[in-house]
Amino acid sequence: MRNFQALIVISQPIRKLLTTLSLVSTLSLGSLSTAQEPVRIAFMDPLSGTFASIGNTGLKILQFSADYYYNSRGGILGGRMIEIVPLDNKQSPNETQLQFRRAVSDDIQIIFQGNSSAVANTLNQTISRHNRRNPGQEVLQINYSAVDPILTEENCSFWHFRFDAHANMKLNILTDYIAADPDIKSMYIIGQDYSFGQVVSDTSIELLKQKRPDIEIVGNEFHPIGQVKDFTPYVTKIVSSGADAVITGNFGADMVSLARSIIDSGLDIPIYTFYAAYDGITATLGEGGKNRIRLIHNGVANPLPSEERKQFNHDFKAENPNFDVTQPRILNALQMVVTAMEQTQSTDPYDIAVALEDMRFTTIGNEEIWMRGDDHQIFQSLSISVHTDEDIEFDADNSGWGLRTEYQVPKEDTIVESSCKMRPPRR
């Protein structure tokens, strides 16, 4: 309800105009080759509302990646520019369907989306239906962050590719790490009441039971997503449960508020998270979260693995001083999609999808990542990093605080089986 449709509607043509103008100027400066139609990619995520900050950072990374690697170097497919079209879905499944219609009417065939598995599931179903009914005008879903396993299991689709490790893969590594800590005897699980939060809870309990049957689950709590004003009442329960550690899949404001309440209550136990960094979270946690907050994520935090990766971070910060490279997998996804386009010399989603299947790609971090063909799930190294201010070369939120990787698992060890039975469309 709280949106600014009008503003977005106005800003869209202006942005298009600006892109066109800049295109015209580059063309007139360079050779007078025929103006080629840009390759348009939609970025569909919350750009307003409660979770806007995550969406906007993602948009900045995608935009910068496209300009940095392709548009400033003459484009792709022999001179075509990449145009990123932001579509604000407000992280709502309803709005997502509206924006999807808009993308389709604008002839956009590639959609990047990452925030909220509920939204990703909606988009997945909408796209499957659309593609079945409109052969020749298919749309490809590039999921860079939604980690509900179902997207590459029961609901896997030929038109969906995931560039982040899913929740079960991450939890597998995280519970290994927790199981190795003999001091942890009891665990409290708290999460947002929706698909991903429930997956985190169910899987953690199941895996801990296998790996460390002696760890007692002293709490398993769900709260409504984006609705809780004050987490102190929840923290009271955590304290009185006597838990030795907390696992949470919370993100955005729900993550900060929860961590802040735990810190304020004086409870000194480790908190294992998925998303407790960047977009103001790191700065807000500051000293209170030091050596207590850990994240499971893909790739590596400090120290960054290669010079090129450092250069990318550095140049991104130079252009966007108030944003961080929070999700390098957005760049990986874009690079792999472009590689698929170049290989097939086509922007047709079917051709791209076929080329992406079983693609092995070396990232700018010098790591080979693999897109499994059976279920369209990426495999890459996973890390557990700690919130600290020591040995941080690239901090978050310009705060001096950041993530330092403590534990890393190569991609081979993250591979899990999938129950996906994908039916490729007939061509």
Next chain:
Amino acid sequence: MLEVFIFATLNGLVTGFLLFMLASGLTLIFSMMGVLNFAHASFYMLGAYVAYSISLYFGFWTGLIFAPLIVGLLGALIERYGLRRVHQSGHVAELVFTFGLAFLIEEAVQFFWGRDTKNYQTPDLLDFPLFTLFGQEFSAYRGFMMTISIGIFIALYYVLTKSRVGIIIQAAITHPQTVANLGHNVPLIFMGVFGVGTALAGLAGVIAGPVLTTFPGMATVLGSIVFVIVVIGGLGSLAGAFIASLMIGLLQSYAIASDVGMPDLLNLLGISFARDHPLNDLWTINLPQIAPVLPFLLLVLVLIFRPTGLLGKREE
């Protein structure tokens, strides 16, 4: 169990008093204008952001004093040059005006301060546990929040019922013409009330910002609940708003702290359902899970059984 109860009560009171600071301004403005100010929670957010910016240069305490003043001034200006003109076109226009204002403020905040969470911290002076009970700390800052809110309640009560200004305000609300005939400047009184109401919302934002996190969604999270309070308490009733604030603060806190749910009730009745029952979600629901919905449930019940709210007067 006792420790959970004590802390749930304390938490409920802190939230309740905070909600009252918002609800008091809203209910006063309602009795004056006759419409709900949809932008009220936006002033709360504005208070937090302005105080954050001030605290970067001059520290928390300067922000605590000046941010509410700035927000109140802004509120008064909006009343003077916006609402007063719209007022002539009737209630619907006013309602739409405040509705639009809420969007405008939210977008403006995101435009000037960005969309990420702001690192607005509690002052070092209050960065210690006030007391420790059963191994859990109650931070001094929460105590401070409570003190400020209770102080505001007492001050507001005193001014409105005992002082001359309060009597004129009360009279202006019910009999504006008569008050004007007695030589008082009624528009000025309205502007003042609107300014003070928004300043109170701003103050609530200033003290809530560091603990409830300062981010662009903070108005949305709190906004709906404040309306619920004002309606439950009875539109226009300050005492009603006070009771409803504490009631909702405590209700939510106790609901979260409790560990009962449908499974317990069913066990008690000796009924059990299979896990694959189509209504499984309903049979496994528990109280903490629905805690944030309870105020709205209460709202519906109050509207059914006592449409005027707890202490509201029936409109002619």
